[in-house]
Amino acid sequence: xxTHFKHCSFENHKGTLLADFKITADSEDCIxxxxxxxxxxxxxxxxxxxxxxxxxxxxxxxxxxxxxxxxHAAALAHxxxxxxxxxxxxxGKSSLAAWxxxxxxxxxxxxxxxxxxxxxxxxxxxxSMVLKRGSAFIWRRWVEDANDDPQKFRDGSVWxxxxxxxxxTVEREALPRLLIFPRYEKGEELQVEKISAADALFQLMQxxxxxxxxxxxxxxxxxxxxQQAPAFRMTYSDIETATQWIKETMTTG
Amino acid sequence: MLSNVIPxxxxxxxxxxxxxxxxxxxxxxxAVFYMNRxxxxxxxxxxxSRTVDEILNLLSAAYPDSAEQIRADVxxxxxxxxxxxxxKSG
Numbered sequence: 001x002x003t004h005f006k007h008c009s010f011e012n013h014k015g016t017l018l019a020d021f022k023i024t025a026d027s028e029d030c031i032x033x034x035x036x037x038x039x040x041x042x043x044x045x046x047x048x049x050x051x052x053x054x055x056x057x058x059x060x061x062x063x064x065x066x067x068x069x070x071x072h073a074a075a076l077a078h079x080x081x082x083x084x085x086x087x088x089x090x091x092g093k094s095s096l097a098a099w100x101x102x103x104x105x106x107x108x109x110x111x112x113x114x115x116x117x118x119x120x121x122x123x124x125x126x127x128s129m130v131l132k133r134g135s136a137f138i139w140r141r142w143v144e145d146a147n148d149d150p151q152k153f154r155d156g157s158v159w160x161x162x163x164x165x166x167x168x169t170v171e172r173e174a175l176p177r178l179l180i181f182p183r184y185e186k187g188e189e190l191q192v193e194k195i196s197a198a199d200a201l202f203q204l205m206q207x208x209x210x211x212x213x214x215x216x217x218x219x220x221x222x223x224x225x226x227q228q229a230p231a232f233r234m235t236y237s238d239i240e241t242a243t244q245w246i247k248e249t250m251t252t253g
Numbered sequence: 254m255l256s257n258v259i260p261x262x263x264x265x266x267x268x269x270x271x272x273x274x275x276x277x278x279x280x281x282x283x284a285v286f287y288m289n290r291x292x293x294x295x296x297x298x299x300x301x302s303r304t305v306d307e308i309l310n311l312l313s314a315a316y317p318d319s320a321e322q323i324r325a326d327v328x329x330x331x332x333x334x335x336x337x338x339x340x341k342s343g
Binding site for chain 1: 274280
């Protein structure tokens, strides 16, 4: 676990305790957990328990922030600017992020970004990438060639450290330069549609995790983000074509 | 028939205007809506002071070249906004 979260800064934190987890393991296939004294799950396999725990921890951490807006998004940096791939689970953002990292872009996150109420940059949560079986054709070759051993699960998914795709760097924060709402659609040609700032704000608001923590539900800060960077709706199946378009657009503006 | 209905705005919305397009947020319902410029214009006219017919007349006079399209599209749009709880009728 420590390996897969090594880029996340857990040191020197003296804040309020948000949740207290108790995990018990009778065997590798019989793991139970409670949080703040209430049962979270019981008698799960190791891999199911790990996935449940990560999801629950992320939800609690993200839901608690009152100083930053947290969105479902993958993010990378390239040529001094930040790329936000915004979408919920299944939109294809993690696969695209893995491929973009492999093609030289700097990795920030494949899950959530954090945008402070005051400030122009955003930051990622650079845990390991969670790559699902459905996109194995994209990431398999890196996983098979890797020197280190990714965490493989019986459902066919893996947790892969970002360095597996690009040994160069993992970035902490970036200025938004390009906002994309991707959708993987098997067999579709690349379609990219520039969308208006209001349409982008509408899409972004639907991916906001902690809206309820803010009096205006975060809308004014989200509006600032969509005015910082052009936004596009992208449907893709060929990841190389999508990557080429993104890199060109990031470079040329 | 919708023509004599007086649509008005539902309370509780927050609005962000970006280049004439609106994003409407209803915090209590945890609902977000997007309106292009046409939708935003119609929504603003539905302020409880005029019927749908009067709105059609206003828009048709302002955009005579699109009058036919306006008469076809605007009642359906108002109907949809009422259905979605963005406007109320009467």
